[in-house]
Amino acid sequence: MKWQSLSRTRRVELAMPWLVTLSMVLIWEIAVIAFKVPSFILPGPWEVWQTLVRFHGPIWTHALHTLFTTVVGFAIAVVFGVLLGIAIGSSRLVYNGLYPVLIGFNSVPKVAVVPVLVVWFGIGTVPAVITAFMISFFPIVVNVATGLATVEPELSDVLRSLGAKRRDILMKVGLPRAMPYLFASLKVAITLAFVGSVISETVAANEGIGYLMIQASSRFQIPLVFAGLVVIAALGIVMYVLFALLERRFTGWATRSNQPTTIATGS
Amino acid sequence: MTHPFVHLHKVGLTYAGADSGAGTAALEQCTLGVAKGEFVAVVGPSGCGKSSLMKLVTGLVPPSEGSIEVAGREVDGPLKIVGMAFQNPTLLPWRSTLANVMLPLEIVEPHRSRLRSDKAAYVAKAQRLLATVGLTGFDDKPPYQLSGGMQQRASLCRSLIHEPELLMLDEPFGALDAFTREELWAVLQDVWLQQRFTCILVTHDLREAVFLADRVLVMSNRPGRIVSDHTVPLPRPRTLATTFEKDFVDITQRLREEISLVRQGKSPVPVHEVAA
Ligand SMILES: Nc1ncnc2c1ncn2[C@@H]1O[C@H](COP(=O)(O)OP(=O)(O)O)[C@@H](O)[C@H]1O
Numbered sequence: 001m002k003w004q005s006l007s008r009t010r011r012v013e014l015a016m017p018w019l020v021t022l023s024m025v026l027i028w029e030i031a032v033i034a035f036k037v038p039s040f041i042l043p044g045p046w047e048v049w050q051t052l053v054r055f056h057g058p059i060w061t062h063a064l065h066t067l068f069t070t071v072v073g074f075a076i077a078v079v080f081g082v083l084l085g086i087a088i089g090s091s092r093l094v095y096n097g098l099y100p101v102l103i104g105f106n107s108v109p110k111v112a113v114v115p116v117l118v119v120w121f122g123i124g125t126v127p128a129v130i131t132a133f134m135i136s137f138f139p140i141v142v143n144v145a146t147g148l149a150t151v152e153p154e155l156s157d158v159l160r161s162l163g164a165k166r167r168d169i170l171m172k173v174g175l176p177r178a179m180p181y182l183f184a185s186l187k188v189a190i191t192l193a194f195v196g197s198v199i200s201e202t203v204a205a206n207e208g209i210g211y212l213m214i215q216a217s218s219r220f221q222i223p224l225v226f227a228g229l230v231v232i233a234a235l236g237i238v239m240y241v242l243f244a245l246l247e248r249r250f251t252g253w254a255t256r257s258n259q260p261t262t263i264a265t266g267s
Numbered sequence: 268m269t270h271p272f273v274h275l276h277k278v279g280l281t282y283a284g285a286d287s288g289a290g291t292a293a294l295e296q297c298t299l300g301v302a303k304g305e306f307v308a309v310v311g312p313s314g315c316g317k318s319s320l321m322k323l324v325t326g327l328v329p330p331s332e333g334s335i336e337v338a339g340r341e342v343d344g345p346l347k348i349v350g351m352a353f354q355n356p357t358l359l360p361w362r363s364t365l366a367n368v369m370l371p372l373e374i375v376e377p378h379r380s381r382l383r384s385d386k387a388a389y390v391a392k393a394q395r396l397l398a399t400v401g402l403t404g405f406d407d408k409p410p411y412q413l414s415g416g417m418q419q420r421a422s423l424c425r426s427l428i429h430e431p432e433l434l435m436l437d438e439p440f441g442a443l444d445a446f447t448r449e450e451l452w453a454v455l456q457d458v459w460l461q462q463r464f465t466c467i468l469v470t471h472d473l474r475e476a477v478f479l480a481d482r483v484l485v486m487s488n489r490p491g492r493i494v495s496d497h498t499v500p501l502p503r504p505r506t507l508a509t510t511f512e513k514d515f516v517d518i519t520q521r522l523r524e525e526i527s528l529v530r531q532g533k534s535p536v537p538v539h540e541v542a543a
């Protein structure tokens with residue numbers, strides 16, 4: 001794709017995220033300088049950048065660890081969420097039984113659960129993986145179930161009058177129909193998974209960006225805390241973009257044919 | 268008619284109400300027979316239970332009263348020999364037109380188990396069918412690149428690909444413009460003249476009913492039942508020119524009068540004896 005060959009509006013569209021980020025960084029830097037904010041309260045972006053460069057070794061190791069726990073927790077959430085979504089979306093009985101429980105579960109602040117997980121599994125990777133899983137599976141379940149529930153009744157009539165079994169309808173229509181919903185939820189779920197693993201790391205871990213940040217703040221190394229935040233944000237964006245690309249690749253029909261794709265978010 | 272292919276005897280259908288109160292009676296004392304290979308149209312005011320009739324005949328919904336027989340057997344679950352098409356083409360947007368047409372082959376035996384080994388033959392068959400409805404060259408196109416009329420043609424192909432003995436059409440051309448609709452009447456008639464499946468067409472377009480059907484049944488207001496039965500003696504193949512002939516216009520006119528009586532809740536006179 002050549003930059004010159006793009007239309008003016010498209011170029012502006014593509015440049016927008018960078019422009020906005022850059023301006024925010026600039027405003028931040030200017031504000032910090034203008035109001036003489038001390039760096040242990042709020043470091044400027046330049047100082048954060050220098051910290052990132054200086055500590056890039058440990059930051060990299062911890063970031064990889066956080067990425068690992070997040071992806072593992074997220075992967076479990078996808079498998080579990082899709083299966084549960086299928087069960088809820090294709091059976092009224094399961095729906096009626098499980099939905100209230102799920103809503104209740106999703107309303108529980110996950111930070112409150114971490115100490116319990118520590119009691120069960122000890123400090124370290126396992127609570128982080130579980131927290132990432134717990135926080136990210138809900139939107140997947142809801143969206144898969146919604147996708148299955150929006151199959152046109154006439155379409156399942158067509159299939160049933162051909163003698164299709166429930167499984168046929170699920171495989172031929174239900175799941176493909178649910179794909180756009182699934183991918184929409186994956187984009188949200190992966191960012192939520194980061195929130196989960198970092199929360200757990202800040203409470204009970206000896207590895208990961210969350211742990212690094214807690215250590216740094218206890219030593220008043222506020223620039224390092226911010227460096228950690230920047231790394232998490234960057235990881236979140238990268239994963240989001242990855243899933244957005246996958247979404248475009250696999251469910252292009254949905255956007256091109258103006259199928260509705262709603263998104264349920266969880267927290 | 269001694270042994271109709273499709274036979275409804277005093278069928279009633281009541282949808283359960285939202286609360287435990289009285290439900291909606293969609294059909295009541297509905298009796299009709301359709302011979303094998305016959306093309307029957309059912310007309311009636313909107314909401315009189317035409318779509319419900321389709322669901323009953325195909326076994327998608329069980330009757331509350333009465334009995335339904337298709338091909339000499341009591342209907343007690345979804346039939347497997349049926350093709351269906353609706354007003355909404357309901358093509359799968361993630362499949363190409365060809366793959367959409369071939370969907371029933373992935374479900375109906377014996378095609379289901381043969382599909383993989385005889386792929387080429389089945390593809391050729393689907394392409395031939397697409398050609399008969401004038402959709403050559405659209406195999407690989409996804410549905411959203413087809414116009415409404417083309418989508419409906421593809422939907423018609425999908426309902427016919429597995430050579431069903433019974434074709435059920437629920438206002439299949441209702442959403443199309445007049446030109447496309449009349450074009451598709453001819454297409455459907457051609458396919459039917461070739462394959463001679465039994466066909467039940469639900470429509471609110473009286474000209475469509477008379478153009479396509481051997482027999483036109485008029486349904487009463489809800490709860491629906493068949494209140495009159497008209498044989499259409501016009502020779503086939505019928506063309507657009509037929510629709511301007513006196514016989515055609517007369518039948519259509521009579522149907523129109525009956526429907527307007529039915530809509531006022533009156534019974535059309537004279538009441539024709541319904542084949543039972
Ligand atoms: N699934 C359903 N649940 C409850 N009532 C229904 C349902 N389907 C149809 N009805 C009611 O049954 C009546 C007949 O509907 P329908 O068969 O769709 O009529 P038509 O196709 O002739 O317009 C209508 O009054 C409609 O509201």
Ligand SMILES: [Mg+2]
Binds near residue numbers: 319
């Ligand atoms: Mg209807």
